[in-house]
Amino acid sequence: MSRRVVLAVASGVVVLGGAGAFALAYAGEQPPSVAHSAARYTAPAGDRDGSLTFTTDVTASSGVKEVKVLAWPANSPFAKKAITAKDMASVESAKCKPSGGDTVRCVYTVPVTGADAGSSPRGAWHVAVLATSKDGDSKLLTKAADFNVA
Structure with a gap:
């Protein structure tokens, strides 16, 4: 094998190795990903409270610090002025548990009383x-899931 071919192969390995290291470093800097989100609303009936339950899977290579959740009516001011991370700062957090690898399954449940349902749009x-x-x-999804209040 000629010396030129050996040098070309060695250079290619160094370039590919460097690109792989860059790809791994870049992958570690990605924002969290949110997937498989779903909302379930159950209206109160009689003397029994209803509930809103939201579930989602969040993946982050550095781990998930927190997941904030906000339910909002489609005809609210947020429909015209988009929700921001600042708007989400004071809302409640979901409870998250590891579900494999860098992913956690997060669940947010809130009771809905008859009075709550009566005053909700x-x-x-x-x-x-x-x-x-x-x-x-961080990753903000303003419409991660939808539900209907009848």
């Missing part, structure tokens, strides 16, 4: 979610 609602990783990256 009817129609379409959305669920916003703000996922924050341990390294500080």
Whole structure:
């Protein structure tokens, strides 16, 4: 084998190795990903409270720090002015448990009383979610899931 071919192969290995290291470093800096989100609304009936339950899977290579959840009616001011991370700062967090690898399964449940249901707008609602990783990256989905209040 000629010396030129050996040098070309060695250079190619160094370039590919460097590209692989860059890809791994870049992958570690990605914001959290949110998947498989679903909302389930159960209206109160008689003397029994209803509930809103939101579930989602969040993946972050550095780990998940917190997942904030906000249900909002489609005809609210948020429909015209988009929800921001600042809007999500004071909302409640979901409870998350590891579900394999870098992924956690998060569940947010809130009771809905008859009074709550009576004063809530009817129609379409959305669920916003703000996922924050341990390294500080975040992902905001303003319409992670939908449900209907009849």
